[in-house]
Each structure stands twice: as structure tokens, then as C-alpha cells.
Amino acid sequence: MSLLVVGSVALDSVATPFGKVDDALGGSACYFSTSASFFSDVQLVAVIGDHFPEEHVDFLAGRNINLDGLQRSPGKTFRWEGRYEYDLNEAQTLDTRLNVFEQFRPQLSETHREAEYVFLANIDPELQFEVLNQVKKPQLVACDTMNFWIGGKRDALIRTLAHVDILIINEAEVRQLADEPNLIKAAEVVRGFGPRILAVKRGEYGVLMFSEHSVFAAPAYPLESVFDPTGAGDTFAGGFFGYLAATRNLDDASLRRATIFGTVMASFTVEKFSLERLKTLNHSEIEDRYKHLQAMTTFSLPE
Amino acid sequence: MSLLVVGSVALDSVATPFGKVDDALGGSACYFSTSASFFSDVQLVAVIGDHFPEEHVDFLAGRNINLDGLQRSPGKTFRWEGRYEYDLNEAQTLDTRLNVFEQFRPQLSETHREAEYVFLANIDPELQFEVLNQVKKPQLVACDTMNFWIGGKRDALIRTLAHVDILIINEAEVRQLADEPNLIKAAEVVRGFGPRILAVKRGEYGVLMFSEHSVFAAPAYPLESVFDPTGAGDTFAGGFFGYLAATRNLDDASLRRATIFGTVMASFTVEKFSLERLKTLNHSEIEDRYKHLQAMTTFSLPE
Numbered sequence: 202m203s204l205l206v207v208g209s210v211a212l213d214s215v216a217t218p219f220g221k222v223d224d225a226l227g228g229s230a231c232y233f234s235t236s237a238s239f240f241s242d243v244q245l246v247a248v249i250g251d252h253f254p255e256e257h258v259d260f261l262a263g264r265n266i267n268l269d270g271l272q273r274s275p276g277k278t279f280r281w282e283g284r285y286e287y288d289l290n291e292a293q294t295l296d297t298r299l300n301v302f303e304q305f306r307p308q309l310s311e312t313h314r315e316a317e318y319v320f321l322a323n324i325d326p327e328l329q330f331e332v333l334n335q336v337k338k339p340q341l342v343a344c345d346t347m348n349f350w351i352g353g354k355r356d357a358l359i360r361t362l363a364h365v366d367i368l369i370i371n372e373a374e375v376r377q378l379a380d381e382p383n384l385i386k387a388a389e390v391v392r393g394f395g396p397r398i399l400a401v402k403r404g405e406y407g408v409l410m411f412s413e414h415s416v417f418a419a420p421a422y423p424l425e426s427v428f429d430p431t432g433a434g435d436t437f438a439g440g441f442f443g444y445l446a447a448t449r450n451l452d453d454a455s456l457r458r459a460t461i462f463g464t465v466m467a468s469f470t471v472e473k474f475s476l477e478r479l480k481t482l483n484h485s486e487i488e489d490r491y492k493h494l495q496a497m498t499t500f501s502l503p504e
Numbered sequence: 505m506s507l508l509v510v511g512s513v514a515l516d517s518v519a520t521p522f523g524k525v526d527d528a529l530g531g532s533a534c535y536f537s538t539s540a541s542f543f544s545d546v547q548l549v550a551v552i553g554d555h556f557p558e559e560h561v562d563f564l565a566g567r568n569i570n571l572d573g574l575q576r577s578p579g580k581t582f583r584w585e586g587r588y589e590y591d592l593n594e595a596q597t598l599d600t601r602l603n604v605f606e607q608f609r610p611q612l613s614e615t616h617r618e619a620e621y622v623f624l625a626n627i628d629p630e631l632q633f634e635v636l637n638q639v640k641k642p643q644l645v646a647c648d649t650m651n652f653w654i655g656g657k658r659d660a661l662i663r664t665l666a667h668v669d670i671l672i673i674n675e676a677e678v679r680q681l682a683d684e685p686n687l688i689k690a691a692e693v694v695r696g697f698g699p700r701i702l703a704v705k706r707g708e709y710g711v712l713m714f715s716e717h718s719v720f721a722a723p724a725y726p727l728e729s730v731f732d733p734t735g736a737g738d739t740f741a742g743g744f745f746g747y748l749a750a751t752r753n754l755d756d757a758s759l760r761r762a763t764i765f766g767t768v769m770a771s772f773t774v775e776k777f778s779l780e781r782l783k784t785l786n787h788s789e790i791e792d793r794y795k796h797l798q799a800m801t802t803f804s805l806p807e
Contacts, residue, residue, distance in 0.1 A: 382590045406710075418800050424688065448806075454804055457804075495803065497718065498720070498803075500760040501760075
């Protein structure tokens, strides 16, 4: 199982009603790969600039994430600054500085080209397509995207989606992509673009997963305090895809378990800033929340 | 099992992106009692004005709903006019004419005072309290409320809640009532006011049910077309409480089943205007959706 992720490594400055943090480790590829590393071997492809803190590299390496594809370029690392109000569902972006990420054109090594499982994090769909073309025989391809690309690079995105098995996407973005207000209909439209599996992220309301087998509804894990939602979506994707890469099975039961593992992983990420909570996480904590979600959703037929 | 509901009977004029209807049967007590009548005997206490269409009375009577408490007063019946945009989660009220409902002071008959199961639909909390005081030995009391009363009659509402077992309420209203943005914490605060069971309605995201046993998450039934959400909440309450009145059990399994029955009933109401869909509904259709919801939410532990 060789799981390759291409995305961003960033330094995030985030303010929530509960505190703030400056230049903390962030970026889609970091959240994804750290989360996936609890299930599978991971190869990370991304770019960082000069003076990127070595402690962050050490942390990722310590999670057994292969960093051969972590390119160092002259200049500054991608920086994002955002804040959340009490409604933690939506981030307000205060500043985005792409820096070295702006010129990022991933060239996969020979080893990376052999990857079987590929996750294309939320980057320009043209870049997603270029990366995918470099992989020799991908067995399973998943991707994320966002409103910015759906609005601005729709054709490129549709071209990429034709080669994608799993799309992990926000609820509003499914509707936007399908141009259809009803979510159930919108999901079918988007599955028609290529991805046979669709994981629709609904923030605090959980995930709806659509496949050729069924529709599966997973609630979010109930938390008494959500500290910082940054990275929840990428952490979900890491748990979801990491589990699938480990189990090498796409039957209905496996897809449902993957959805729950993604949900559980995301629930830890939002409890602290940055990747702080994932740094101390262990498998028994993951298992506890998995079982709790099962207990929360089970009901029997009437007697 | 004698289930008593006190609430409104109304004539609703509703416009959605899919059509419009004028002076159709509506009101909390109608949706609730029709939904509950699939599970339990129901006694309805409400008021109508002159010229209220006999066909509506005939329909309710045809559902075996006891109408001895349907008071006829001189004047016009309560009328509500509203519209929904494509975001069907929120109604925009265009006009409310309380008419005879404004002077409604329910006087329960001797038979009604014997009721064991009492549902106080969304009316003035002072009136809810007065009604409750007339019931001799209520075994189980449920109620609904809304932002208007939480803001304007908070003390009266808190006084009523002290005598209520089950509160069925919207998500935003739980937060408002508890003055707490986190839903899990807010639910605990509100349970501290009296209701040991809390069913939190989240529209298209389903229901979270809190009790002394556990937290239970039920998704909404996935529908390809939601035609008119009016009455969904009261229909949920009718299925939920109707099932509990029938089963006479408040254990965790029964509360969960009640939540699912409520969810299923609401899913039918929103498929057509007014109570049209409930008029043709049968038990086998209810059972099918119940089973589908179970299939949609089941997942197994990893192997």
C-alpha cells in the first residue's frame, strides 16, 4: 500500500473565540498525511520555503511519512491567516500568501510514479491533472476541490474528475458543481462526472457518503468544545483514504468504516490548534470514538 | 393510551419554488395529531372560526382523531401566509392573522383532564402551563416552543419546562434558550431546566436526541424533492410522541425508535403541500422508510 498525497504545507495563523496561534503547521497535505499515517504508509509531495521550521519536518518524519517529495524552494513558505467567529462552520480568510506554492509544479520521482493510491488535495485542477498523468497505474484516486476552482476552472476540474474515483467535497460545493439545490440529486450529477464515490462534508452535521452501493449517513462526533476547525476536512480525507489504502477493499462495509474513521480523525483535529491534538493521539482513542459513534447511531426495528 | 394535543388549527397559504397553495389545512395541532394518529388514539384541543371547511374536519375525524375539544368560535380561523426560497430550511412569514386563536383559552373537559400523554404544541408558554394544570395525572408531557417565546416570555417558558418531560425544539432555539453556542453543552443546560429528554430538530440534517441514556443521532430521510417543509417539525413530534404513547416505554431503544418514526413521518409531510401526503400514507410505506434509514446508518467494527 503506497499512498501518495500532493497538496500544500503551510504556516497558519488562526484566531478563534478561544485563542490564537501564529505560524503553526498547517496545509492540506500535512493534515491529510498525518491523519492517513495512522492507517497506512504515506508519501508526501509538497513544497516549503527557506527557514521552514525543522521541528515540523521532524514531526512529519516521526509519523513515518516519506518526505522524499518535500521540495525546498527559495523564498517563503505558503502562509494562511484566518479567523472564526462563534459559528465555527465558516473560516474568514484574512490573508493568503502563496509564496513558493505559487510556482509549485510537482515532478514525481520514479518511486512516486509507482503509487497505487493517490490523493490530490485542494490545488488547481490543472495541476491535479498533471500529477495524475505522471502516476503509472493508479489503483484508486481521490481528490478534494473548492468553490474557487468550481467557479474559475470548471472545465479543467471536470476533466480531472473524469479520472477520479473518490471526490471529497463540501456540501455547498456539490450543489455549486452540479448547479442543483437538492443534495441527493446534486450528488448523482457529480457522480456522473466520474467519481463513483462521493463523500460530502457537512461540517458539524457529519458526512453523507454516496456510492454505487448505497447512501451512508454519518453524524459528526459530538464535542463539547470545538477549538479550531482548520484542517478538519483534510483530516477526514486522510482517515477515510488511509483506511481504504490499508484495507484494499471498496465494498460497502469498508467505505462506511472509512467514513467513520475519517469522522473520528477530524473530531480530534478540531480539539486543538494546528496538528497539536494529532501529535498525542493513539489508536485506542480512535477506537473509543469509533465505538461511541456506533452506539450513537444504532437503533432497532420495532418489536 | 390517551394522547392529548393542544395547539393550532390553521389555514395556510404557502409559496415554494415548486408551487403555491391557498388556505390549505395547517397548524401545529393538525400536523401533530394526523402524524400521531398512525400510532395512537389522539384527542385534539384547538379552536376554529366560522366557515371552516367541513372537509378538513371530516379528514381529521376520518383519522380517528377525537374532536370533542375542537372549539368553534365566532370569527375567522387562524391564518398563516409564508414562502420558501430554494433554501427550504427557513420559512419567510408574510402574514400571520391569529383571529379566533388570539382569544383561545383551552378549557379541558373531564375526559381530557384524564389524559396520560400530553403534547403542548408551540403556543404561549403561559397557556401551556394553564393547560397542564388542568390535567389530573399526566404520565408524560412533551412540548414545543419557538424563538418568539424564548425571547419574549422566557420566565414563563422556564416555569412550564420544569413540568415537561420531553422538549422538541429547533437547533438554533436550544442555543438561544441555553445562551450557549455549543449544542452539546446547550442541550445539557436545557435538560437542567426540566425536560429529561430533548429532541433537537436540525432540518435537513436530521435530529439529535438527548436523554439520560445517551445521545442519539438520526439523519433526515434523503429526499430527491422537498416540496414544502411546512409542518415537518410538528409531524416529527407527532410520530415521536405517538410512538411513545403506543409503546408506553421510555427506555433507550424506544426513544431511538420514536426518533426514527418521527423522522420518517416528517419525510412524507414535506413531499406535498399541507397534509396531502399524509392523507394517502399507509403503514407499509412508513415501515419501508424506517428500514431504509436503518440501512443508511449501519456500520460495522473493523475486522
